[in-house]
Amino acid sequence: MNFKNKKPNYSSRKLDKILYKIPEIPLSRVLNENKEILKSAYHDCSDVIFREFLIGGQTNAILLYIDGLSNTEEIDHHVLMPLIRMKCLNQDSVKEKVKNEMAISDVKEIYFISDVIKQISIGNPIILMDQQTNGFSLGLPMWERRGIEEPSAESVVRGPREGFVETLRVNTSLLRRKIRHPSFKMIQMDIGRFTETQIIVAYMEGIAESTLIQEVTNRLKGIDMDGILESGYIEEMILDRPFSPFPQLLTTERPDVAASCLLEGRVVILIDGTPFVLIAPCTFASMLQAPEDYYNSFYISTFIRWLRYVFFFVALLAPSAYVAILTYHQEMIPNSLLLTIAESREQIPFPALIEAFIMEITFEALREAGVRLPKQVGAAVSIVGALVIGQAATSAGLVSSPMVMVVAITGVASFLMPRYATGVSIRLLRFPIMILSGMLGLLGVMLGITAIVAHLCTLRSFGVPYLNTTATLKVQNFKDVLIRAPWWAMDTRPELYSSEASALRRQSPDQQPGPSNNGEEG
Template sequence: MKFLGNGKKNFDFPSKQLNESLDTLPEIPLDSELNRNIEILKSAYKDCSDVVFREFRIAGSVHAVLLYIDGLSNTEEVDQHVLMPLLRIKDLDYSSILESTKKEISVSGLKEIHSIPDVFKQISIGNPIILIEKQTKGISIGLPKWEKRSIKEPDAESVIRGPREGFIETLRVNTSLLRRKIRHPLLKMKQMDIGGYTETQVIVAFIEGIADSTLVDEVTNRLKRIKIDGILESGYIEELIQDYPFSPFPQLLTTERPDVAAACLLEGRVVILIDGTPITLIAPCTFASLLQAPEDYYNPFYISTFIRWLRYFFFFIALLAPSAYVAILTFHQEMLPTSLLLTIAESREQIPFPALVEAFIMEITFEALREAGVRLPKQVGAAVSIVGALVIGQAATAAGLVSSPMVMVVAITGVASFLMPRYATGISIRILRFPIMILSGMLGLLGVMIGITAIVAHMCTLKSFGVPYFNSAAPLKLQNLKDVLVRAPWWAMDTRPEFFSKSSTNLRSESRNQRPGPSKGGGGG
């Protein structure tokens, strides 16, 4: 802190005060002397070449300054609708300079600010600031503008039938996409800033009257308790607010699709949108939700049900196929037909490793190839992962390091993991596959059963914002199974999930001949 003329104190920025969140900075009011405000702000933005201070005079006599960050504000609109009208004023009401200035600015989004931290916040989101001599208030002008990505279908959640739009990195575009889906004033969006340095804008969206107020309060309180320097992606928040951070299973849903987020809102869930990322978080999360895909709600119900059964079946294949193969080959050869056993024995005749080591070699190689395909440029990534798997598999078989049946088992396992509609689910399966393989190599099928029991027991203890992970199955209610193992017809899904929404109000029309509109909104929660 230092002293300026007239015995008045001033803050010498940057100083230790700026090493804190803007919300915790001392509320330094704007001074009536404009030069003192300019000196404080220039000291704070020292060595910031993109911060523009444009000093001018209103009506040729009143000293004022326009402050904005080049690249975040719409400079053309600022020149046309702010600077030019103020420079051309001839008759100015000096008794109410601030109000007269606001009347001359032909921009709808005007807001009064009263302190230095308010100036920091407003210009950091792209709103230019006007400060006027002998005024202890400033004017924030809603003219932000920055480059943004065009709306397109998310690569990770593509569908054959369904909307072709996805969230982008701009928060207000994402909220508008949600508003286009749900055009009701009861769709509420609470905003807060998280991150001491980034001040990342986060919005909690929910439908009042459908979402449980306790759930909304819990999500909001967990977000408010976050103390961190910066939020650069939704993964930061997901890790900080989940109930069980050491569990391999995701406890919040993630999506880039507005239709999925809208469907979850109509179920009574809460959607968390974060500025700077297209990935939104949805709470609470259940195991059944992880195996639901958007297209389940756009295709006929019998097709969706068949595909969902296929997905459940291959979920177990992806998790247990290598372990079952190792267990049977090591301890339970009598379970195989004689001809098949002889074929496998012949293929393994020159293999120097036991089945467990062989499985580990192939699984780790396959995971490395898959990760390499993700990291490489798109033009060559897919080709490298597929060709690499074929070449390495064939070479390893010819060299006598692995057997042909093991290559086939690992390939089927890899294909099965690709059927998982959510990437986080596939990651969980890939992690758990290895400890189950170790148990199967040590104890056979008994080890596999021990692994399954441990996983199920762990999942039974999980909760996502108070909702049990297996809530659809325990306690068992047929009403809650309409969108779990099967996808019931829309006219049959006449109630919302009671464990998400405030109440499972019956939505069926009084007329039995009239089928009500969908309660889920379509999109795949």
């Protein structure tokens, strides 16, 4: 089949049809036919190199690679030079002698046009020979990659300083350095019609439940998209409840966090092109755990965790409680403080609800501006902007001083959340609860809390209840939820994830020992 004169039509599905036909084409014995098909597929691609040469001075061959993805120095030294200088061969032995002549450790045989396209796209050069129905894929990829650095979003005072990068095989090697047992398995698949992004499903054989592994792979295989450019594409496509504001998958840039989750029986999804990996399943408690909790003393980690829980509720409810009390329940405020608040609000033309909305939206805008600006000026703009705008708004009589203080405390509390997705969920839910508090007072706040808890009770992450660790009321389950127990006390794996715990759950209740959580993040 010859695609030489077929131009892609981007206004229809014609391009899709042409590309979908390519995987059905086997390599031809006639080298020129293979060359025409590949040149038609890669027309207007100046970076795709077709190098024609003679093997041993008599057999026509083509070396095909993409400039910038393959190691050209190694190609010249270990491929072209030895093959061109080979002695004369007969056609029956050319394939084996060519394979043995190249000083390359990774040489694979390919038989279809689709294999050629896939291999050169990941940086492996291809050799096609005349009168041969197969070609050779040479493991000589080389492209610019970012060095291993400390993740900026998950920095810790004590702990490993290395983070994942955008190169998939570098990330798998970081995990393999930490887990050296052959039970550590990796399943590879390609997702995306045009990007064919490499995805790795990593798990511990014998620890992770087989049903969880099967469910993860089935959901990934069901994804049908043009391309996968970041882990967020995958996350949104495999969620149990995509309309929930709460994250249902853990994301991390830290190999130590991913390794600890693997040892618990969870599944880690690595995506080529992004340093963020996905971890399934997750619970509400894991969203409030930080890697540093497991590197400090257990009493220090427990104190910080309690502080985190307290400020979680402060970040969610502080503005709503202030609006409700100030609007409907003034009797709850001490007289001296009530007089101070009344004096500060004497010139304010807006009710407390509108005042809170003005400050919250302004603060969120400043926070986003600080994230988008360059790092050198982002932090300064967000902090100085908040101070200047807060002071100017107070002087102009738009907001009161107590409201500025409440919003500032709420913003600081949201920064204590170890997961960015958790902080975003709190920021989103804060506004509807504020509306309820402005309409119904503390009754509206309680209605909002009840709705959130009811939603969390119905939420699942790959079949695991979101509130399971806190709802079961087992003392053993709280070893790594409300507190961080000493390592010598956490002697079993979490009952939610591992196959060992699953076997225990199938026993009768009087035979079941109480399993504990063994460090959900550490």
